Amino acid sequence: MGTTQLETVPEPKYWHLKTVLSEALDSEFAVGEILPNERELAARFGVARATLRQALEQLELEGRLQRRRGVGTTVAPPRVGVAVGTEQHTWPGAPDDDWQLVDCTLAVPPAAVADALETARDEMVHIVRRTRMSHGQPVAAELLHIPQASAPALSGIDAPSGPARARAVLRELERLHLEGEDRAVELGSARADDAKELDRLPGAPVLVVTTRFFAQGRTAALSVATYRADTCRLTFGDTGGVEIHHGPERRAS
Amino acid sequence: MGTTQLETVPEPKYWHLKTVLSEALDSEFAVGEILPNERELAARFGVARATLRQALEQLELEGRLQRRRGVGTTVAPPRVGVAVGTEQHTWPGAPDDDWQLVDCTLAVPPAAVADALETARDEMVHIVRRTRMSHGQPVAAELLHIPQASAPALSGIDAPSGPARARAVLRELERLHLEGEDRAVELGSARADDAKELDRLPGAPVLVVTTRFFAQGRTAALSVATYRADTCRLTFGDTGGVEIHHGPERRAS
DNA sequence: TAGTGGTCTAGACCACCAC
DNA sequence: TGGTGGTCTAGACCACTAC
Numbered sequence: 001m002g003t004t005q006l007e008t009v010p011e012p013k014y015w016h017l018k019t020v021l022s023e024a025l026d027s028e029f030a031v032g033e034i035l036p037n038e039r040e041l042a043a044r045f046g047v048a049r050a051t052l053r054q055a056l057e058q059l060e061l062e063g064r065l066q067r068r069r070g071v072g073t074t075v076a077p078p079r080v081g082v083a084v085g086t087e088q089h090t091w092p093g094a095p096d097d098d099w100q101l102v103d104c105t106l107a108v109p110p111a112a113v114a115d116a117l118e119t120a121r122d123e124m125v126h127i128v129r130r131t132r133m134s135h136g137q138p139v140a141a142e143l144l145h146i147p148q149a150s151a152p153a154l155s156g157i158d159a160p161s162g163p164a165r166a167r168a169v170l171r172e173l174e175r176l177h178l179e180g181e182d183r184a185v186e187l188g189s190a191r192a193d194d195a196k197e198l199d200r201l202p203g204a205p206v207l208v209v210t211t212r213f214f215a216q217g218r219t220a221a222l223s224v225a226t227y228r229a230d231t232c233r234l235t236f237g238d239t240g241g242v243e244i245h246h247g248p249e250r251r252a253s
Numbered sequence: 254m255g256t257t258q259l260e261t262v263p264e265p266k267y268w269h270l271k272t273v274l275s276e277a278l279d280s281e282f283a284v285g286e287i288l289p290n291e292r293e294l295a296a297r298f299g300v301a302r303a304t305l306r307q308a309l310e311q312l313e314l315e316g317r318l319q320r321r322r323g324v325g326t327t328v329a330p331p332r333v334g335v336a337v338g339t340e341q342h343t344w345p346g347a348p349d350d351d352w353q354l355v356d357c358t359l360a361v362p363p364a365a366v367a368d369a370l371e372t373a374r375d376e377m378v379h380i381v382r383r384t385r386m387s388h389g390q391p392v393a394a395e396l397l398h399i400p401q402a403s404a405p406a407l408s409g410i411d412a413p414s415g416p417a418r419a420r421a422v423l424r425e426l427e428r429l430h431l432e433g434e435d436r437a438v439e440l441g442s443a444r445a446d447d448a449k450e451l452d453r454l455p456g457a458p459v460l461v462v463t464t465r466f467f468a469q470g471r472t473a474a475l476s477v478a479t480y481r482a483d484t485c486r487l488t489f490g491d492t493g494g495v496e497i498h499h500g501p502e503r504r505a506s
Numbered sequence: 507t508a509g510t511g512g513t514c515t516a517g518a519c520c521a522c523c524a525c
Numbered sequence: 526t527g528g529t530g531g532t533c534t535a536g537a538c539c540a541c542t543a544c
Contacts, residue, residue: 010539012513015455037529048515053530058442058456069530070523079439085489183489185438186332187458187482189311201531202268203311205440205458229440236338236436236489263520265532290510301534306511322511323542454512 013047014054020045021055025064025075035065035073061205063230079233080134084209086237089181091213092130092144092223093170099142102129102197104166109145116212116222119147126151128166131197132225139232140209141197142225146173150220176215184210185234194226205229266300267307273298274308278317278328288318288326314458316483322454332486333387337462339490342434344466345383345397345476346423352395355382355450357419362398369465369475372400379404381419384450385478392485393462394450395478399426403473429468437463438487447479458482 035041042052056073059065066076092099106124108114114121125147132140148154151172188208195202206226213221227234288294295305309326312318319329345352359377361367367374378400385393401407404425441461448455459479466474480487 014513018456039529048517050516051514054513056530061440061458062442063439067530068523069521070528072529081437181490184334184486185460185489186316186486187314187440187460189315203271205314207438207440207460233437233439236438237434267532292510301536303535304533307532309511320511321542322540323509325510 014051014058017045017047017052017055018058021059022064025059029075031075031077033075035075037072060230066230076230079231080137080139081233081235082132082134082139082227084185084234084236085181085183085211089178091170091174091176091178092128092221093167093174098134099130099132101163101166101170102131103162104128104169105161113145113222113224116210117145117147117219119149124148126154126169128169130166134232137231138198138228140225140227141194142223145222145224147220150176150215173221176220178220179214179217181214182212186210187229188226190226198226198228200228200230207232207234209234267304267311270298270300270305270308271311274312275317278312282328284328284330286328288328290325313483319483329483332484333390333392334486334488335385335387335392335480337487337489338434338436338464342431342466344423344427344429344431345381345474346420346427351387352383352385354416354419354423355384356415357381357422358414366398366475366477370398370400370472372402377401379407379422381422383419387485390484391451391481393478393480394447395476398475398477400473403429403468426474429473431473432467432470434467435465439463440482441479443479451479451481453481453483460485460487462487 029035036044038049038052038056042049045052056065056067060067060076063076063079065073067073090097093101105127107127108122109117109119109125109127111121113125114123117125119125125145128144128146130142130144131138132142146169151169153172154169186208188206190198190200190202190204190206192202194206195204198204198206207229209223209225209227211223211225212219213223215221282288289297291302291305291309295302298305309318309320313320313329316329316332318326320326343350346354358380360380361375362370362372362378362380364374367376367378370378372378378398381397381399383395383397384391385395399422404422406425407422439461441459443451443453443455443457443459445455447459448457451457451459460482462476462478462480464476464478465472466476468474
C-alpha cells in the first residue's frame with residue numbers, strides 16, 4: 001500500500017452532497033423550478049436534514065439556489081451584474097442612476113464613519129437612505145453619510161424627514177466639485193433594517209461597498225452600501241458585465 | 254394589547270448571542286486572544302453547542318473571529334485592505350506586484366472561461382497559478398488563463414510546468430499593448446485546491462475577482478482570483494485602504 | 507494523548523406562506 | 526390548515542494540533 005493515495009480523506013458528506021446537487025441543478029432543473037422539500041431530499045440521500053441543509057446553504061451562498069420560508073427551494077437565475085463605479089466619477093443622485101431615495105435623517109454616525117469623515121464622534125451628519133433596484137428586485141440598501149459641512153445651506157432646516165429632504169441634501173452636494181472617489185468591498189452580514197429592505201433574513205450574506213467621495217480636499221461624503229451577495233455580481237469599469245463564472249464549476253483537468 | 258408593538262418577534266437565540274459576543278469582543282478581548290472553547294461557551298450561555306456555533310460562524314464571516322481546528326477560536330485582527338486594480342491598467346506580473354508564481358500548465362479551461370476568452374470550448378490555454386501574500390499571510394489564489402493566441406511564441410514549447418514557464422508566458426503577454434481591463438466581484442466558496450493555498454477549509458467564503466484584460470481588440474487574458482473573505486477588504490482606486498466599517502456595528506440612534 | 511473545532515444524527519417546535 | 530424552511534436540542538464521533 002505505498003502507491004499513490006487511496007482513500008486519503010473521507011470527504012464530508014455535505015460536500016459530496018453539494019457536488020451531486022450542483023450537477024443535478026445543471027442537468028435536470030430549469031431556472032425557477034422548485035426542488036423537493038428538505039425532508040424529502042434528506043430522506044432521498046439518506047442523510048439527516050441538518051446535513052442536507054449544510055449543502056443547500058453553500059449552494060445558496062454561491063447563488064445557485066434561493067430558499068424562502070413557507071414557499072420552498074427554487075433554482076436561482078444567474079447573478080445579475082451590477083455596475084459599481086464607472087471610470088468617470090459622479091456624485092450620488094445623478095439623474096440616470098437607479099437608486100431610489102427613501103428618507104433622510106440627521107444623526108450621529110457610528111464611530112468608524114465619523115473617523116472616515118473626519119468629524120467629531122458626537123457630531124451629527126445627514127444620513128440619506130437609498131435603495132437600488134435591478135430587474136425589478138431590490139439589490140442594495142445604502143446609507144449615505146454627509147457631514148453638515150458638505151451641505152451648509154441645510155444646517156438649520158428641519159423639514160419632514162423624507163425623500164424630499166433627501167433630494168435637497170443631494171442637490172447641495174452637487175454644488176461641490178467632486179475631486180475623486182475611493183472604494184472598498186468586503187463581506188458582511190445584513191443588519192435587520194437592511195435585510196428588510198433587501199427582502200432577506202437578518203444575517204444574510206452581503207457585499208458591503210464603502211465609497212468615499214472627495215471634495216474640497218477632504219472626505220465630503222461616505223456611502224456604505226450593502227448588496228445582496230446571493231444575487232449580485234459587482235462590476236467595475238465601463239464595460240457592463242459578462243457571463244462569467246457561473247454554471248459547472250468543474251476545474252480543467 | 255393594541256398600543257404599539259410589544260414582544261413582536263422572538264429574536265433568534267443565535268442572533269442575540271452574536272450581539273452579546275460581539276460586544277464582549279469589543280470591550281473585553283484583545284486581538285489574538287483565545288476564547289473559551291465552544292463547549293464551555295455554550296454551557297456558559299445556556300444553549301446547545303450548535304446554536305453557539307451558529308453565532309460564531311456569523312462572527313467569523315464578518316471577520317471578527319478566526320477558528321482553527323485543534324487550536325481554538327481567536328479574536329481576528331481588522332481586515333487588511335488589499336488593492337485590486339489601480340487607475341492605470343497594467344499586465345499581471347509587473348515588477349512591483351506582490352504575486353508569486355506557482356506553476357503553469359496547458360489545459361482546457363471551464364466552459365465559462367472559454368466563452369469569456371472567445372476560444373473554442375475544447376481549446377487548450379495556458380493556465381498560470383499565482384498566490385498573493387499580504388502581511389505574511391496568503392490572501393488570494395489565482396488562475397490566470399491565457400489563450401495560446403496571446404503568447405504565440407510558446408505554442409510549441411513543453412518546458413517543465415513550473416514557475417520558470419509561468420514567467421515566460423507572462424513575458425510574452427507583456428509584448429501586447431494592453432487596451433483596458435474589466436472587473437467583477439462576487440461571493441463564492443473556496444474549491445479544495447484554492448482552500449489549501451489559502452490555508453482554509455474547502456467551502457470557506459471567498460471573494461471571487463474576475464478580471465478581463467483586453468488587447469488587440471479582444472480578451473487577451475482572464476484572471477479568476479479568489480480572496481479570503483474573512484481577512485480581506487478589497488480596495489479600488491489609488492488611495493490605499495482606510496479604517497472603515499469595523500469595530501462596533503451599532504447603528505446611529 | 508488530551509483538547510480543539512468540524513461533522514453528523516434524530517428528533518422537536520416555530521414562523522411564515524398559500525390555499 | 527397543511528406544508529415550507531428556520532431554529533434549537535443533546536447527544537455522538539471524527540480530524541487535527543500541540544504537547
